[in-house]
Amino acid sequence: xxSTKYGGFPVSVKIGLSFGPVDWExxxxxxxxxxxxxxxxxxxxxxxxxxxxxxxxxxxxxxxxNLDDSAEAEKIEEGFYLLREIKTKDSQHSDMKMIKMKKKIxxxxxxxxxxxxxxxxxxxxxxxxxxRFKGLKSHESINGYISDILEKTDKYGGYFNHLDFGDKxxxxxxxxxxxxxxxxxxxxxxDY
Amino acid sequence: MxxxxxxxxxxxxxxxxxxxxxxxxxxxxxxxxxxxFISVFAGDGATAVFPGKAGIExxxxxxxxxxxxxxxxx
Numbered sequence: 001x002x003s004t005k006y007g008g009f010p011v012s013v014k015i016g017l018s019f020g021p022v023d024w025e026x027x028x029x030x031x032x033x034x035x036x037x038x039x040x041x042x043x044x045x046x047x048x049x050x051x052x053x054x055x056x057x058x059x060x061x062x063x064x065x066n067l068d069d070s071a072e073a074e075k076i077e078e079g080f081y082l083l084r085e086i087k088t089k090d091s092q093h094s095d096m097k098m099i100k101m102k103k104k105i106x107x108x109x110x111x112x113x114x115x116x117x118x119x120x121x122x123x124x125x126x127x128x129x130x131x132r133f134k135g136l137k138s139h140e141s142i143n144g145y146i147s148d149i150l151e152k153t154d155k156y157g158g159y160f161n162h163l164d165f166g167d168k169x170x171x172x173x174x175x176x177x178x179x180x181x182x183x184x185x186x187x188x189x190x191d192y
Numbered sequence: 193m194x195x196x197x198x199x200x201x202x203x204x205x206x207x208x209x210x211x212x213x214x215x216x217x218x219x220x221x222x223x224x225x226x227x228x229f230i231s232v233f234a235g236d237g238a239t240a241v242f243p244g245k246a247g248i249e250x251x252x253x254x255x256x257x258x259x260x261x262x263x264x265x266x
Contacts, residue, residue, distance in 0.1 A: 009193040037231040121209040
Protein backbone atom coordinates (compact mmCIF):
# COMPACT_ATOMS: atom_id res chain seq x y z
CA UNK A 1 0.00 0.00 0.00
CA UNK A 2 1.34 3.40 -0.82
CA SER A 3 -0.22 6.18 1.12
CA THR A 4 -0.88 9.65 -0.19
CA LYS A 5 -2.79 12.55 1.27
CA TYR A 6 -5.65 11.44 -0.98
CA GLY A 7 -5.76 7.93 0.41
CA GLY A 8 -3.89 4.65 0.20
CA PHE A 9 -3.45 2.61 -2.95
CA PRO A 10 -2.44 -1.05 -3.16
CA VAL A 11 0.59 -1.84 -5.31
CA SER A 12 2.07 -5.16 -6.34
CA VAL A 13 4.40 -6.59 -8.93
CA LYS A 14 4.55 -9.70 -11.15
CA ILE A 15 7.70 -10.89 -12.88
CA GLY A 16 8.25 -13.37 -15.73
CA LEU A 17 11.70 -14.62 -16.69
CA SER A 18 12.98 -16.40 -19.78
CA PHE A 19 16.31 -17.28 -21.35
CA GLY A 20 17.22 -17.34 -25.02
CA PRO A 21 18.05 -15.25 -28.08
CA VAL A 22 17.14 -11.58 -28.21
CA ASP A 23 17.64 -9.56 -31.39
CA TRP A 24 18.33 -5.88 -31.23
CA GLU A 25 17.89 -3.73 -34.29
CA UNK A 26 17.90 -0.05 -35.12
CA UNK A 27 15.38 0.96 -37.74
CA UNK A 28 14.70 4.06 -39.75
CA UNK A 29 15.85 4.74 -43.29
CA UNK A 30 15.23 8.47 -42.94
CA UNK A 31 16.47 10.90 -40.33
CA UNK A 32 14.23 9.55 -37.57
CA UNK A 33 15.29 6.28 -35.98
CA UNK A 34 13.80 3.80 -33.55
CA UNK A 35 14.95 0.51 -32.09
CA UNK A 36 13.45 -2.76 -31.00
CA UNK A 37 14.26 -5.88 -29.07
CA UNK A 38 12.60 -9.13 -30.01
CA UNK A 39 13.11 -12.85 -29.86
CA UNK A 40 12.02 -16.01 -28.05
CA UNK A 41 13.24 -14.70 -24.67
CA UNK A 42 11.20 -11.49 -25.00
CA UNK A 43 8.06 -13.49 -25.80
CA UNK A 44 8.92 -16.12 -23.17
CA UNK A 45 9.14 -13.70 -20.26
CA UNK A 46 5.82 -12.07 -21.25
CA UNK A 47 4.19 -15.52 -21.31
CA UNK A 48 5.70 -16.43 -17.94
CA UNK A 49 4.43 -13.17 -16.43
CA UNK A 50 0.87 -14.21 -17.29
CA UNK A 51 1.23 -17.17 -14.94
CA UNK A 52 2.61 -15.04 -12.11
CA UNK A 53 0.37 -14.11 -9.21
CA UNK A 54 0.94 -10.93 -7.24
CA UNK A 55 4.50 -10.73 -5.89
CA UNK A 56 5.53 -13.87 -7.77
CA UNK A 57 8.45 -14.59 -10.07
CA UNK A 58 7.62 -17.19 -12.75
CA UNK A 59 10.22 -18.81 -15.01
CA UNK A 60 9.54 -20.49 -18.32
CA UNK A 61 11.11 -23.84 -19.25
CA UNK A 62 14.11 -22.25 -21.01
CA UNK A 63 14.99 -20.27 -17.90
CA UNK A 64 14.35 -23.20 -15.57
CA UNK A 65 16.71 -25.40 -17.60
CA ASN A 66 19.52 -22.94 -17.03
CA LEU A 67 19.18 -22.70 -13.26
CA ASP A 68 21.88 -24.16 -11.08
CA ASP A 69 21.46 -25.37 -7.49
CA SER A 70 21.38 -21.85 -6.13
CA ALA A 71 17.75 -21.35 -7.13
CA GLU A 72 14.70 -23.45 -6.39
CA ALA A 73 11.60 -23.40 -8.56
CA GLU A 74 8.40 -25.37 -8.41
CA LYS A 75 6.25 -26.41 -11.37
CA ILE A 76 2.90 -24.61 -11.48
CA GLU A 77 1.82 -25.28 -15.07
CA GLU A 78 3.23 -27.23 -18.00
CA GLY A 79 6.42 -25.32 -18.83
CA PHE A 80 6.15 -22.72 -16.07
CA TYR A 81 7.80 -22.62 -12.67
CA LEU A 82 7.38 -20.48 -9.59
CA LEU A 83 10.65 -19.20 -8.12
CA ARG A 84 10.69 -20.33 -4.50
CA GLU A 85 14.10 -19.47 -3.21
CA ILE A 86 17.52 -18.16 -4.09
CA LYS A 87 20.10 -19.77 -1.84
CA THR A 88 23.24 -17.81 -2.50
CA LYS A 89 21.68 -14.48 -1.98
CA ASP A 90 24.64 -12.19 -2.21
CA SER A 91 22.71 -9.43 -3.80
CA GLN A 92 25.02 -6.49 -3.49
CA HIS A 93 24.35 -4.59 -6.64
CA SER A 94 26.66 -1.80 -7.62
CA ASP A 95 25.57 1.75 -8.20
CA MET A 96 23.85 2.30 -11.46
CA LYS A 97 26.10 3.51 -14.20
CA MET A 98 24.23 5.42 -16.84
CA ILE A 99 26.02 6.21 -20.05
CA LYS A 100 25.71 9.84 -20.96
CA MET A 101 24.42 9.93 -24.51
CA LYS A 102 25.45 12.62 -26.94
CA LYS A 103 22.52 14.80 -27.92
CA LYS A 104 23.35 14.27 -31.57
CA ILE A 105 22.73 10.54 -31.18
CA UNK A 106 19.65 10.89 -28.96
CA UNK A 107 18.09 13.34 -31.39
CA UNK A 108 18.12 10.69 -34.10
CA UNK A 109 15.66 8.74 -31.95
CA UNK A 110 13.74 11.51 -30.23
CA UNK A 111 12.94 14.85 -31.90
CA UNK A 112 15.03 17.60 -30.33
CA UNK A 113 11.91 19.64 -29.61
CA UNK A 114 10.93 16.83 -27.25
CA UNK A 115 14.42 16.44 -25.72
CA UNK A 116 14.42 20.15 -24.90
CA UNK A 117 10.87 20.06 -23.61
CA UNK A 118 10.62 20.60 -19.85
CA UNK A 119 7.96 18.28 -18.56
CA UNK A 120 5.39 19.65 -16.17
CA UNK A 121 3.32 17.20 -14.20
CA UNK A 122 -0.28 17.31 -15.28
CA UNK A 123 -3.26 15.26 -16.37
CA UNK A 124 -3.96 15.83 -20.01
CA UNK A 125 -6.12 14.34 -22.74
CA UNK A 126 -3.95 12.49 -25.20
CA UNK A 127 -4.81 10.59 -28.37
CA UNK A 128 -3.04 7.25 -28.22
CA UNK A 129 -2.67 5.25 -31.41
CA UNK A 130 -1.92 1.57 -30.84
CA UNK A 131 -1.21 -0.30 -34.07
CA ARG A 132 -0.77 -4.05 -34.28
CA PHE A 133 0.67 -5.39 -37.51
CA LYS A 134 1.03 -8.89 -38.89
CA GLY A 135 3.03 -10.62 -41.57
CA LEU A 136 6.25 -8.62 -41.31
CA LYS A 137 8.92 -10.99 -40.08
CA SER A 138 12.26 -9.97 -41.57
CA HIS A 139 14.18 -6.97 -40.32
CA GLU A 140 14.12 -5.54 -43.87
CA SER A 141 10.35 -5.59 -44.13
CA ILE A 142 9.91 -4.14 -40.63
CA ASN A 143 12.50 -1.49 -41.39
CA GLY A 144 10.70 -0.48 -44.58
CA TYR A 145 7.30 -0.23 -42.93
CA ILE A 146 8.39 1.48 -39.71
CA SER A 147 10.67 3.95 -41.54
CA ASP A 148 7.58 5.13 -43.35
CA ILE A 149 5.62 5.30 -40.09
CA LEU A 150 8.40 7.29 -38.37
CA GLU A 151 8.39 9.80 -41.17
CA LYS A 152 4.60 10.19 -41.02
CA THR A 153 4.70 10.48 -37.22
CA ASP A 154 7.08 13.41 -37.52
CA LYS A 155 5.02 14.98 -40.27
CA TYR A 156 1.82 14.92 -38.20
CA GLY A 157 3.52 15.96 -34.96
CA GLY A 158 3.03 12.71 -33.10
CA TYR A 159 5.42 11.02 -30.74
CA PHE A 160 6.55 7.49 -31.60
CA ASN A 161 6.64 5.88 -28.17
CA HIS A 162 7.86 2.38 -28.94
CA LEU A 163 7.90 -0.64 -31.15
CA ASP A 164 7.27 -3.89 -29.34
CA PHE A 165 7.26 -7.59 -30.15
CA GLY A 166 5.98 -8.99 -26.87
CA ASP A 167 2.84 -10.84 -25.89
CA LYS A 168 0.62 -8.37 -27.75
CA UNK A 169 2.18 -9.30 -31.10
CA UNK A 170 4.03 -6.83 -33.30
CA UNK A 171 2.83 -3.39 -32.37
CA UNK A 172 3.76 0.22 -31.98
CA UNK A 173 2.35 3.08 -29.95
CA UNK A 174 2.15 6.71 -31.00
CA UNK A 175 0.85 9.66 -28.98
CA UNK A 176 -0.70 12.87 -30.17
CA UNK A 177 -0.84 15.39 -27.37
CA UNK A 178 2.15 14.30 -25.28
CA UNK A 179 4.85 15.22 -24.55
CA UNK A 180 4.03 18.09 -26.93
CA UNK A 181 0.46 19.12 -27.51
CA UNK A 182 -1.19 20.92 -30.38
CA UNK A 183 -4.63 22.48 -30.58
CA UNK A 184 -5.78 19.85 -33.07
CA UNK A 185 -4.33 16.63 -31.66
CA UNK A 186 -7.43 14.66 -32.58
CA UNK A 187 -7.44 15.82 -36.20
CA UNK A 188 -3.72 15.16 -36.52
CA UNK A 189 -4.19 11.63 -35.18
CA UNK A 190 -7.09 10.94 -37.55
CA ASP A 191 -5.19 12.27 -40.57
CA TYR A 192 -2.24 10.15 -39.52
CA MET B 193 -4.89 5.17 -8.46
CA UNK B 194 -4.73 7.38 -11.55
CA UNK B 195 -8.50 7.69 -11.62
CA UNK B 196 -8.70 8.68 -7.95
CA UNK B 197 -5.87 11.20 -8.15
CA UNK B 198 -7.20 12.74 -11.35
CA UNK B 199 -10.08 14.14 -9.30
CA UNK B 200 -7.51 16.30 -7.56
CA UNK B 201 -6.21 17.98 -10.70
CA UNK B 202 -2.77 19.52 -10.70
CA UNK B 203 -2.02 18.51 -7.13
CA UNK B 204 -3.11 14.93 -7.86
CA UNK B 205 -0.78 14.85 -10.87
CA UNK B 206 2.11 15.91 -8.63
CA UNK B 207 1.31 13.19 -6.11
CA UNK B 208 0.88 10.49 -8.76
CA UNK B 209 4.04 11.42 -10.60
CA UNK B 210 6.07 11.53 -7.40
CA UNK B 211 4.74 8.12 -6.27
CA UNK B 212 5.41 6.55 -9.67
CA UNK B 213 8.99 7.85 -9.54
CA UNK B 214 9.34 6.42 -6.07
CA UNK B 215 8.23 2.99 -7.32
CA UNK B 216 10.03 2.93 -10.67
CA UNK B 217 13.37 4.48 -9.73
CA UNK B 218 14.41 1.71 -7.29
CA UNK B 219 13.40 -0.92 -9.88
CA UNK B 220 15.54 0.81 -12.51
CA UNK B 221 18.42 1.07 -10.01
CA UNK B 222 18.20 -2.64 -9.18
CA UNK B 223 18.21 -3.71 -12.84
CA UNK B 224 21.06 -1.43 -13.96
CA UNK B 225 22.99 -2.09 -10.76
CA UNK B 226 22.98 -5.80 -11.63
CA UNK B 227 24.25 -5.14 -15.14
CA UNK B 228 20.91 -5.34 -16.91
CA PHE B 229 19.09 -2.69 -18.92
CA ILE B 230 15.50 -1.84 -19.73
CA SER B 231 14.68 -2.40 -23.38
CA VAL B 232 11.16 -1.03 -23.23
CA PHE B 233 8.64 0.49 -20.84
CA ALA B 234 5.06 -0.34 -21.74
CA GLY B 235 2.21 0.90 -19.61
CA ASP B 236 2.80 -0.15 -16.04
CA GLY B 237 5.41 -2.72 -17.03
CA ALA B 238 8.92 -2.92 -18.38
CA THR B 239 11.11 -5.47 -20.13
CA ALA B 240 14.69 -5.84 -18.91
CA VAL B 241 17.56 -7.67 -20.63
CA PHE B 242 20.56 -9.25 -18.89
CA PRO B 243 23.10 -10.21 -21.56
CA GLY B 244 24.50 -13.70 -21.90
CA LYS B 245 24.52 -16.79 -19.73
CA ALA B 246 26.37 -14.72 -17.16
CA GLY B 247 23.20 -12.65 -16.94
CA ILE B 248 21.12 -15.45 -15.41
CA GLU B 249 22.23 -14.97 -11.82
CA UNK B 250 22.04 -11.16 -11.77
CA UNK B 251 18.64 -11.47 -13.45
CA UNK B 252 17.34 -13.79 -10.72
CA UNK B 253 18.77 -11.56 -8.01
CA UNK B 254 17.18 -8.49 -9.59
CA UNK B 255 13.79 -10.20 -9.73
CA UNK B 256 14.16 -11.19 -6.09
CA UNK B 257 15.23 -7.69 -5.05
CA UNK B 258 12.31 -6.10 -6.90
CA UNK B 259 9.83 -8.39 -5.12
CA UNK B 260 11.53 -7.55 -1.81
CA UNK B 261 11.31 -3.84 -2.54
CA UNK B 262 7.59 -4.07 -3.28
CA UNK B 263 7.03 -6.21 -0.20
CA UNK B 264 8.61 -3.49 1.94
CA UNK B 265 6.55 -0.83 0.16
CA UNK B 266 3.24 -2.68 0.51
